Amino acid sequence: MLEHKSDGYVIAIIGATGLVGRNMMDALLDHQIPIKTLRVFASPKSVGKTVLHMGREIIMESLDDASFEGIDVALFAAGSSVSLRYANAFVQAGALVIDNSSAYRKDLKIPLIVPEVNPEDLTLSGIIANPNCSTIQSVLPIKALDQVFGVRMVSYVTYQSVSGSGQKGIDAMHHQEGISVYKHDINRSVIPEIDLFLEDGYTKEEHKMIDETRRLLNIKDLPVSATCVRVPIERGHAVQMTVSLKTPFELSRVKDVLAAMPGIVLIDDPENRLYPVTEETIGTDLVHVGRIRRDLADPMRLMLFVVADNIRKGAAGNAVQILKLAIERTTI
Numbered sequence: 193m194l195e196h197k198s199d200g201y202v203i204a205i206i207g208a209t210g211l212v213g214r215n216m217m218d219a220l221l222d223h224q225i226p227i228k229t230l231r232v233f234a235s236p237k238s239v240g241k242t243v244l245h246m247g248r249e250i251i252m253e254s255l256d257d258a259s260f261e262g263i264d265v266a267l268f269a270a271g272s273s274v275s276l277r278y279a280n281a282f283v284q285a286g287a288l289v290i291d292n293s294s295a296y297r298k299d300l301k302i303p304l305i306v307p308e309v310n311p312e313d314l315t316l317s318g319i320i321a322n323p324n325c326s327t328i329q330s331v332l333p334i335k336a337l338d339q340v341f342g343v344r345m346v347s348y349v350t351y352q353s354v355s356g357s358g359q360k361g362i363d364a365m366h367h368q369e370g371i372s373v374y375k376h377d378i379n380r381s382v383i384p385e386i387d388l389f390l391e392d393g394y395t396k397e398e399h400k401m402i403d404e405t406r407r408l409l410n411i412k413d414l415p416v417s418a419t420c421v422r423v424p425i426e427r428g429h430a431v432q433m434t435v436s437l438k439t440p441f442e443l444s445r446v447k448d449v450l451a452a453m454p455g456i457v458l459i460d461d462p463e464n465r466l467y468p469v470t471e472e473t474i475g476t477d478l479v480h481v482g483r484i485r486r487d488l489a490d491p492m493r494l495m496l497f498v499v500a501d502n503i504r505k506g507a508a509g510n511a512v513q514i515l516k517l518a519i520e521r522t523t524i
């Protein structure tokens with residue numbers, strides 16, 4: 193159970209050399225998390241490397257040799273197999289685990305949290321799952337709309353950057369030798385394949401968006417569909433969404449509702465060519481929403497374009513925001 197610590201928390205980052213792990217260090221600073229000690233872990237090949245945090249060099253540890261005693265919070269960003277092997281050992285040693293992998297997202301006993309959307313589901317012990325990157329940015333506007341108008345149906349088309357595949361995705365885009373991540377040259381194609389294909393013709397990534405949207409909004413039977421596409425940019429994901437509402441709406445009211453949602457920045461001024469672009473979200477945990485239109489094919493449907501930094505709000509930032517919420521709860 194996470195308890196209030198007046199002198200700060202002992203925090204471990206697992207996967208600290210990776211894209212998400214490195215960005216966790218920035219997010220911890222940005223969200224002013226009180227840190228007593230930071231411990232960093234990576235694979236055996238990285239043991240002994242150092243990272244710089246607040247002007248101090250911290251030495252990378254290996255999970256096999258280390259003791260987990262005394263760690264208050266463990267932020268996992270090393271993939272599902274590492275989470276499945278070690279997360280419970282951290283919990284047993286007394287840590288709250290916040291896991292970025294997909295290992296525990298389908299386990300209904302494990303809270304799946306986006307702080308602006310379902311803070312009430314957070315617990316202060318055990319494992320907390322951080323949702324899929326594209327889903328995190330998508331559920332903020334849907335939650336805002338559902339609270340006021342009621343949501344009847346959601347359809348997603350994504351444009352996901354290569355960093356969503358980890359460092360190896362970026363290396364593949366820069367043609368590093370020996371790197372084979374995508375079936376096609378990502379510099380020459382948009383590729384409608386993210387994660388494995390399943391029997392119904394959808395991919396696992398598409399099913400993650402469908403299942404996790406329902407779970408985060410707590411609407412078990414919400415009709416949701418998704419097509420997930422990899423695009424040749426380094427960082428930032430965009431989602432074009434069509435949302436069918438239960439009650440008639442005015443666009444001006446929709447914009448007010450979205451602008452009032454914590455975590456959302458409304459950028460929707462077509463006359464001045466202002467709309468959400470991925471680059472403007474990089475390094476932040478904000479979700480930019482714009483291109484808001486009534487669907488010409490159905491007046492009860494709304495079209496939105498939603499962008500965010502997949503490494504920050506889609507992973508490291510949301511995990512640290514979960515930690516911030518947990519710390520606030522300990523002081524209540």
Ligand SMILES: NC(=O)c1ccc[n+]([C@@H]2O[C@H](COP(=O)([O-])OP(=O)(O)OC[C@H]3O[C@@H](n4cnc5c(N)ncnc54)[C@H](OP(=O)(O)O)[C@@H]3O)[C@@H](O)[C@H]2O)c1
Pocket residue numbers: 206207208209210211212213233234235236237238255268269270271272274292293294324325355356357358359360502503506507
């Ligand atoms: N990239 C995204 O947009 C995104 C979004 C949401 C969630 N996630 C999830 O976040 C996790 C990390 O993704 P990433 O993009 O940061 O990947 P990444 O850049 O490939 O980094 C992977 C990290 O895991 C470490 N690692 C690998 N095997 C390990 C082991 N046996 N023991 C300890 N550490 C080990 C690596 O250490 P070495 O450097 O020593 O190999 C590295 O620090 C994944 O579960 C991913 O699905 C990623």
